[in-house]
Each structure stands twice: as structure tokens, then as C-alpha cells.
Amino acid sequence: MTTYRSNKGASIDFDSLVAASSKHSTALGNMRVNANGDVLGPNGSIVQKNEDRVRAYYKNNPRSSTAGVSLKGDAPAQKLTPDSPAPAEVKTAKTARENVRTAPTPPVAEPDEFDAPAEPVGYREVELPNGDIEMVPVYKQDE
DSSP states (O other): OOEEEOTTSOEEEHHHHHHHOOTTSBOSSSSOBBTTOOEEOTTSOEEEOHHHHHHHHHHHOGGGOOOOOOSSOSOOSSOOOSSSOOOOOOOSHHHHHHHHHHSOOOOOOOOSSOSSOOOOSEEEEEEOTTSOEEEEEEOSOOO
16 A cells, blocks of 8 residues: 655545545546546536537547548459459559559560670770870771
8 A cells, every 4th residue: 555645745545546436436637527437517416428428529520530441442343353454543643653664665676686896806005196005995806
């Protein structure tokens, strides 16, 4: 049994407060309700039940609804078969850009011969007019 002292020096025994509390006893605080949350009148009688008070609050404040709403949106109305691809629905500009970015690209036909040079056969040194030496690749065998 522990007794605490408040800021103003009053002794408070929380164990006895918890033991003495019931559903019908007045709750501590300045709201004048019992442990169930029912609003109490001047002589301790119930003026308004907690359930009625909460219903009135939600009726007057429709934006504070507790209705279960899916964050994913509505379920698709059509049935998809494994063979048919899902239709791409563009809902926002961001998803449209993402669909364009991730769309499969058609294969590019490669030419028979490339314009890219083949591997060099070797390198030769070339002296520049300022005296520097540069290594230049050689692609054909010079005779």
C-alpha cells in the first residue's frame, strides 16, 4: 500500500481508489462522468448514457466516421483468365508515365554489318608537331 503526495501536499492512496471504484462511481476529473462514461447530473444520477453521447457526436460529425473503407479502391468487376493480359487502366498522369516507362520495347532489327570498327590489330607510335607521342590503333595489316 503506497501513499503518494500531490503537488499541493495532499496524500493520495491509489490502491484504495482502485479498490473502491466500480462502474457506477464518479470518475476522477472535471468531466462529471462515471467509469462507463455516462454523464452524471448534480445528485449523481445518469443524465445521458455514453452510447447516446457517442452516437450524437458521429451523427453531427460525418467526417469522423468509422466506416470500413478499403484503401486499395474497388475490386475489379471483370474476371481475368490466365491467357488474357490484364487491361492497363491509366488513372493518373503518374501511372501513365510509369506505364510508358515500363512498357516492353519491340526488338530492334540489327543490320548484317556494323559500322563500328573491328578490334585493332596493333598500335603504332605517332609523333605530334609539339613533340608528344600518341599511340594510334592499326586496324589493317599494312604490307
